[in-house]
Amino acid sequence: MQKYSIFNLVKNAFSNHENWDLAWKDPTPKEEYDVVIIGGGGHGLATAYYLAKEHNITNVAIIEKGWIGGGNVGRNTTIIRSNYMHDENGLFSEFGMDLWRKMSQDLNYNVMFSPRGIINLAHSDAQMNAYARRGNSMRLNGIDAVLLNREQVKEIIPMADFSENVRFPIFGGLMQPSAGTARHDAVAWGYARQADSMGVDIIQNCEVTGFDVATGKIKGIRTSRGNIKAKKVGICVAGSTNILAEKLNMTLPIETHLLQACVSEPVKPVLDNVVTFGAGHFYVSQSDKGEMVMGGDLDGYNSYAQRGNLPTLQHVLTEGIAMMPFLSKLKMLRTWGGIMDMSMDGSPIIDKTHIEGLYLNCGWCYGGFKATPASGWTFAHTIAQDRVHELNAGYSLNRFSTGNLIDEKGLGTKTWIS
């Protein structure tokens, strides 16, 4: 594989950049693999990469129904953070933060990781107390957290509404300075390119239509491009998890819902951080191109549509305008939607299943993108070693029946109870 470097850039300039290697190949599926990963999104690509890199398992295929990077890894709002209170989420995400910091070097691909900090705004004394508690929990887990008062927040984001007679005045906020954003497509492409170079087959336009299971053990998968034998199969297909589970006669604590995001027209730099509204569900950051990148609530009913509906967008942007009134002057450039695997406690699942050799990675809810490297790393470990790593031990499938739920927000799929 050609290394991406300034020297190779100059060298290839002499041949008009026509002789670069393909970033990844387009192989025909082999008859058998050691590991098949279903789903060529960020998590699937990262899993294949860490299987090859950390566990030396390279006879691996990624089976993708569409094209890699066409699902949620290309549809998110690129936020990276580890500002969780509970140990399971905090330690897992902070492990991921470390992988994010090294990612561009590790993948030889500029993922434009930008640790610009995230601020969760508080709008009452009670919320300030809750944030102080969460911030303390974060610091106990080695995650940076700073509690800001109203004046400190005003200094950082003066364009927010600090007037006196608003419905949700800003009392302060909780900041994680090391949080940030990254270029989402580059994450998918970087993982794909490295995985491919280590021998992983990335098979696109190939839909999984069924599974071969015998005596409680996985034998292979059936696809639109023929049957593929596999010793181990990992499922990480986000919003399509329930469709595959149905083929396995499994019913999961997951519902598929639609989440929308949107960007405004580009404007001059105005917002340095990621900011979230604390009295509802709205978040915003500014992209390198100057667009305000915004998102918020689910559409609220089960959906596989990959496109959104206007009432939710209107609701979310109303919150946005309450927080930063200048947003009302901007024109909307694009809106889009992705289908989320919403788990019942709002936390993910990375675990083995009752079928030997079949592994499950799902339930990412609103926060799949930031988990990409840690999810891939721990899922690869779970598959390669046939046991969960301590980082994903809490993300078990049976926690719902044993009562070990991770009550980070206590919301899950049921947005209507909030």
Next chain:
Amino acid sequence: MLYINCPHCGMRSQNEFSYGGDASVKRPELNKEVSDQEWDDFVYNRKSLRGKHLELWQHISGCRQWIKVERDTSTHEIFRTFKADEEVA
């Protein structure tokens, strides 16, 4: 915008409704020994079908009745609506 035909009030916009999830889920019977698996299936596990999906909605800004709606989860087409106690064939 979805338009939902409330069996009590007629066709109204989705803004008047709130969602209540899968309507095919049955609570385990009272006064009966219930296994953990049955509770799990009632509380947590969902089929989350792609295609025809029977679900609960509440006409919260209208008659405040709970109703059942048969809707396609990928096209959002609404086929039929029912009163909450109506049996769906």
